Amino acid sequence: MSAPDDSAAGPWVPDTTWPVLQEFWAAARTGHLVFPRCTACGRYQWYPQAMCPACRAMAFAWDEVAPDGYVFSHTTLRRSFVPGADGQQARHIVLVKFLHVPGVTLVTNVREDVEPRVDLRARIAFDEVGPGVSLPVSELYEV
Ligand SMILES: [Zn+2]
Numbered sequence: 001m002s003a004p005d006d007s008a009a010g011p012w013v014p015d016t017t018w019p020v021l022q023e024f025w026a027a028a029r030t031g032h033l034v035f036p037r038c039t040a041c042g043r044y045q046w047y048p049q050a051m052c053p054a055c056r057a058m059a060f061a062w063d064e065v066a067p068d069g070y071v072f073s074h075t076t077l078r079r080s081f082v083p084g085a086d087g088q089q090a091r092h093i094v095l096v097k098f099l100h101v102p103g104v105t106l107v108t109n110v111r112e113d114v115e116p117r118v119d120l121r122a123r124i125a126f127d128e129v130g131p132g133v134s135l136p137v138s139e140l141y142e143v
Pocket of ligand 1: 038041043052055056057
């Protein structure tokens with residue numbers, strides 16, 4: 001029996017063909033952050049749902065939003081739970097709330113090896129993880 005092939009380890013690449021999130025991934029590919037907003041009551045809905053939980057409307061538009069927020073919560077993965085990821089550096093994960101997008105919380109990796117804190121600001125950027133596929137990541141900085 002051979003050892004697992006560590007060369008296969010790399011960033012997770014999402015399925016960007018899932019219709020519910022196609023608009024999100026299309027915008028991410030060009031470096032823009034969008035969230036679905038109910039066309040009836042104006043409420044942002046993240047993660048996307050077919051029906052607005054506030055007014056029960058079934059129509060959403062995707063609005064480009066400012067990528068500026070703050071760390072609401074965080075965690076750090078210091079050991080691997082999956083084969084092939086042993087030896088990778090600690091991964092910081094943050095929950096970001098946005099300054100101008102009420103009700104939305106986005107989970108992202110932290111781009112640099114910056115220890116997260118709840119009082120840090122976060123700016124969403126995008127890292128290409130596959131051909132035409134970009135993931136949102138947080139750049140953390142002091143206020
Ligand atoms: Zn609504």
